[in-house]
Amino acid sequence: MKQIYYALLLSCGTLLGCExxxxxxxxxxxxxxxxxxCMAAMPKYYYxxxxxxxxxxxxxxxxxxxPFQTLQECKDCGCEK
Structure with a gap:
């Protein structure tokens, strides 16, 4: 029974794209x-x-x-989840 379970689990991950x-x-x-x-203090953004x-x-x-000049530039790049 365990072998069937593992075989189904493996096929789900590889054949059906479940991974x-x-x-x-x-x-x-x-x-x-x-x-x-340098010593300026300029706000910039990163992910x-x-x-x-x-x-x-x-x-x-x-x-x-x-990495980014503005917060919007960072968000528009698609970095955030």
Whole structure:
């Protein structure tokens, strides 16, 4: 009986597409923010994969990594769950 159960479970996962598909985020959503070396305080945005949301960080004004200029730009990219 166990063998039948496992066979059905396996066929569901492979033949019927029941397995969960991993979500692939756009590259821009995977960029980690970096404030850079300058001392300005400019609000910019990035996708936080820990909570699945777009969040603000403070950019120094030069260098660093700025994934998104605005919150709306981050949301429009399709990063948020």
């Amino acid at each position: 969960k598909k991993e979500r692939v985020l756009p590259e821009q959503c995977r960029l980690e923010p970096n404030a850079g070396p 936080n994969p820990k909570n699945g949301r777009c969040e603000q960080f403070i950019w120094g004004g030069c260098g660093g990594v700025v």
